[in-house]
Amino acid sequence: MAFSSRLSIYLIALGAFSLGMASYVTAGLIPLITSAFLVSDAMAAQLVTAFTLAYGLISPIAVALLPGNQQRTGLIIALALFVVANVASALAASFAMLVAWRALAGVGAGVYLALGIAASATLAPEAQRGKAIAVIMGGMASGTVLGVPLSLLLAEQLGWTSAMWLIALLGATSLAGLYLKLPDIPAAPYVSLWRKLPILKHPATLTILAVSLLGAIASLGMYTFIAPFMAASPSGETASIALYLWVWGVGGILGSFLIGPIVDKSQGSRVVLVIMLLLAVSLISLPVAASLHPWLALVPISLWGAVGWALQVPQNNALMRVRQQHGDGNLAVALNESALYLGSAIGAAAGGLMLSSALPVWILAVSASALAAAGALVQLTMGPRSH
Known part of the structure; x- marks a missing residue:
């Protein structure tokens, strides 16, 4: 380069x-x-x-x-x-x-x-x-x-x-x-606004955006509730919540940077599938780890942060590939970013409803894991094979 x-x-x-x-x-x-x-x-x-x-x-x-x-x-x-x-x-x-x-x-x-x-x-x-x-x-x-x-x-x-x-x-x-x-x-290539609208009907594009949305609801939605989740840990007092947020974030930095060479050398669809499966595993294991000892929760939290942030590298790369010939890759990336913010809002709202319904707090992690698994299933059955 x-x-x-x-x-x-x-x-x-x-x-x-x-x-x-x-x-x-x-x-x-x-x-x-x-x-x-x-x-x-x-x-x-x-x-x-x-x-x-x-x-x-x-x-x-x-x-x-x-x-x-x-x-x-x-x-x-x-x-x-x-x-x-x-x-x-x-x-x-x-x-x-x-x-x-x-x-x-x-x-x-x-x-x-x-x-x-x-x-x-x-x-x-x-x-x-x-x-x-x-x-x-x-x-x-x-x-x-x-x-x-x-x-x-x-x-x-x-x-x-x-x-x-x-x-x-x-x-x-x-x-x-x-x-x-x-x-x-x-x-x-010049593409009129009217001709850009079919991007919302393109199956491969919609699949990528759907996986991003499910990943965001699971990852960013659950992130909103790290504090109440750890505060309700049955194993006793937790350390400062800041430690958990830092571990999640440092995992995110490492995941974002390290995933790039992997995407360049591997089939992108498989990378996304593995990421979504790891996200599901990290979230489902979070209640188990936290119930044993608050410090053990740092392990799934770090993995969750790493794969949650890493997901958008192969996703944006895939969007650029599938939309390249249509000349609207930047619009596809913008829609992907919108999916992230929408997913974060949906996850936060859904989690708030669960907590207000007096459901046990571990339900949040289990539900987030289920959504990540659903995203993995979408990727497995409908994900583009060309990237």
């Missing part, structure tokens, strides 16, 4: 790092934001909703409308919007303006990640495409696991706006580098 292409991929990954921070840091800033704007916790939580809804619903539309010969420009503009929205968030004079800017940040983030993954896959030789996508997903995972605690620590010392400034600074660094160094991206 040429040096310029490798540099561009790492610059895109730096932008993904800042995106990972922005996606998850707001939840940790809620106590500081409620004090700054004199709003309730429930109201402040709508900042997360604004970001995720804009990310999941609006960004695929924006990607669909982008001309095939404007991929580089679209990537730069999306990242610029993300940076500006984070700067404006730090300067927001009212809570309503803050909500609006978080929504715009979500649009920029969603479009940037979809175009960034597509650009990385285009810049890398086909034999190294999985590794290139893994670098981007690893950057996002690192931003979530390493960047979020760092920005929250900074916010505790300097105020919540400092977290937004840090995100904007990292994004601006990536933006400057990409503006100067990102080569032209080969234009995709």
Whole structure:
């Protein structure tokens, strides 16, 4: 791979790092934001909703409308919007303006990640495409696991706006580098918006998206309830929940980076099948391990984090392959990211209903494992064989 292409991929990954921070840091800033704007916790939580809804619903539309010969420009503009929205968030004079800017940040983030993954896959030789996508997903995972605690620590010392400034600074660094160094991206064939709509009927594409959705409901949905799950451990007091979150996240970083070479050397459909089966095993073994001793739960949690994050590398690679001839691979990736956010929301809502129904907390892990197994079955019976 040429040096310029490798540099561009790492610059895109730096932008993904800042995106990972922005996606998850707001939840940790809620106590500081409620004090700054004199709003309730429930109201402040709508900042997360604004970001995720804009990310999941609006960004695929924006990607669909982008001309095939404007991929580089679209990537730069999306990242610029993300940076500006984070700067404006730090300067927001009212809570309503803050909500609006978080929504715009979500649009920029969603479009940037979809175009960034597509650009990385285009810049890398086909034999190294999985590794290139893994670098981007690893950057996002690192931003979530390493960047979020760092920005929250900074916010505790300097105020919540400092977290937004840090995100904007990292994004601006990536933006400057990409503006100067990102080569032209080969234009995709022109495809009108009307001709892009059949992507929602393409069997192989729908299968990939369905597996991603089931994986997200199982993995990200269960992640929402790590704290209450471990608090209800029958084996006694648990250590700080932060330890479990860190182990999950570190597993995610390792899984994101290590899966790339495997995808490049193996049949992608089999890799996805193995990942979904390992996800099901890790989740079903979580209640057993936690019941024996809280420390034993770290083993399935680390595996769960690794395979949960690793899943999107072969999935995005597969989408780029099956949609390449149609010229809408970036739209497929954007839809895949939407599936992740939708799956996270469905998992969190379903888990909340289970807990409110006074069901035992271990039911959450068992249900998540069943959904992962269902995803494995979908992959086995309907998954594309060409990737």
